[in-house]
């Protein structure tokens with residue numbers, strides 16, 4: 001019988017969020033996305049995304065029945081985007097994958113999604129040039145200005161020192177596919193043993209020539 005671990009006793013949503021966090025820690029989403037839960041509350045994550053001159057900060061609030069239902073996502077500062085609308089405490093993102101309980105297949109939220117898949121979609125969506133329109137009195141200049149002035153009231157984020165910090169080169173390197181890493185770090189074991197005789201053979205060739 002499998003021995004229950006401390007994790008076994010945590011609610012499903014907490015276990016899933018811990019797993020989602022481990023997924024992001026193991027494989028960074030890219031150099032321009034960072035995310036993590038608040039220290040005191042695993043149901044509230046803060047994330048940052050950047051593209052060109054614009055860095056935006058977001059809040060993801062997960063329901064207690066996650067991953068059955070999706071998180072709510074709020075942008076703290078505006079972006080000129082057709083599907084970003086002013087809302088309580090920030091700006092709401094109208095994105096199909098964040099709609100819960102959609103009966104139609106291939107539409108809306110799926111409990112197979114993880115925080116990593118949400119962040120990937122959000123990044124593509126927020127910075128999609130096709131949607132970047134001057135909206136609600138916001139253009140790109142205003143968006144950048146507002147973003148630079150923003151200081152998060154709930155986490156240590158500022159524009160100059162994003163929290164969580166963006167992935168370093170080391171973080172991105174450990175994300176590289178395992179096959180490639182193995183080839184670089186651990187050469188086949190036979191190589192050192194072969195090297196001696198091979199060098200001897202090469203030397204013999206040189207002598208002969």
Ligand SMILES: [Zn+2]
Pocket residue numbers: 046047057152153154155156157
């Ligand atoms: Zn924050």
